[in-house]
Amino acid sequence: MPAEEFVAGWISGALGLVLGHPFDTVKVRLQTQTTYRGIVDCMVKTYRHESLLGFFKGMSFPIASIAVVNSVLFGVYSNALLALTATSHQERRAQPPSYTHVFIAGCTGGFLQAYCLAPFDLIKVRLQNQTEPRAKPGSPPPRYRGPVHCAASIFQAEGPRGLFRGAWALTLRDTPTLGIYFVTYEWLCRQFTPDGQTPSSGTVLVAGGFAGITSWVAATPLDVIKSRMQMAGLKQRAYGGLLDCMVSSARQEGLGVFFRGLTINSARAFPVNAVTFLSYEHLLLSWG
Numbered sequence: 001m002p003a004e005e006f007v008a009g010w011i012s013g014a015l016g017l018v019l020g021h022p023f024d025t026v027k028v029r030l031q032t033q034t035t036y037r038g039i040v041d042c043m044v045k046t047y048r049h050e051s052l053l054g055f056f057k058g059m060s061f062p063i064a065s066i067a068v069v070n071s072v073l074f075g076v077y078s079n080a081l082l083a084l085t086a087t088s089h090q091e092r093r094a095q096p097p098s099y100t101h102v103f104i105a106g107c108t109g110g111f112l113q114a115y116c117l118a119p120f121d122l123i124k125v126r127l128q129n130q131t132e133p134r135a136k137p138g139s140p141p142p143r144y145r146g147p148v149h150c151a152a153s154i155f156q157a158e159g160p161r162g163l164f165r166g167a168w169a170l171t172l173r174d175t176p177t178l179g180i181y182f183v184t185y186e187w188l189c190r191q192f193t194p195d196g197q198t199p200s201s202g203t204v205l206v207a208g209g210f211a212g213i214t215s216w217v218a219a220t221p222l223d224v225i226k227s228r229m230q231m232a233g234l235k236q237r238a239y240g241g242l243l244d245c246m247v248s249s250a251r252q253e254g255l256g257v258f259f260r261g262l263t264i265n266s267a268r269a270f271p272v273n274a275v276t277f278l279s280y281e282h283l284l285l286s287w288g
């Protein structure tokens, strides 16, 4: 099993993550809290109340963990394509795989990464939703002191299953949308690259950016539900399951609730995925 794809996936995931984390914090807060009037209001309040650090809450943990998840995604995707088409990453420019194969490999990567991602994503979302300013004398301490304390508290209160809260919604979100992600990337690369040649850096940036936007637009409705189910253990609101969360969110807030965070998700998706694909392709090219 070629391992370079896993390493390249890890490094490129880490680079994309640092770039996208401030957007991600605003998105998670908009999706799960009703105190903000919109993106700008959320950014201003976060900055006033918590300073620039507020945008980077919960980032140290994803750097180590979500980057590993990205390595699972890219590694499984590439190895699934190898199993389906018997071509390595280098051979795929001369012998491009069919879009059906790309879609199946993307869905496989998405499905497997969702299970690795679930506990890390839960901790990230819980930490991002702590709006208390850091260590201000006299103010109440935040519920979680950090990622390890957060994981331990969830484990103590709810057992190992608690760490997988929202995992089902996450799997439903990621399986088809990662198929869409890789198909969009491949399709755009092929549109702007002569047959058999390697796409230019500009093409990879644009194709990666739009792959991110397209997949996140498709993922946003289930992303909202996933984030709400992950926060449900903390808030008084408990949902009977995924369907109950969908129905009660739509009843209380209208259908627009499924598109909460769409703009910020798309704005975040372009730079994050442009950088992720560019570094991924460059690393693999430089390793021959």
Ligand SMILES: CN(C)C(=N)NCCC[C@H](N)C(=O)O
Residues within 6 Å of the ligand: 013, 016, 017, 070, 173, 174, 177, 178, 181, 212, 215, 216, 219, 269, 272, 273, 276
């Ligand atoms: C729609 N979904 C779930 C995705 N396209 N996921 C893969 C993108 C990974 C990248 N680190 C990001 O967070 O955008």
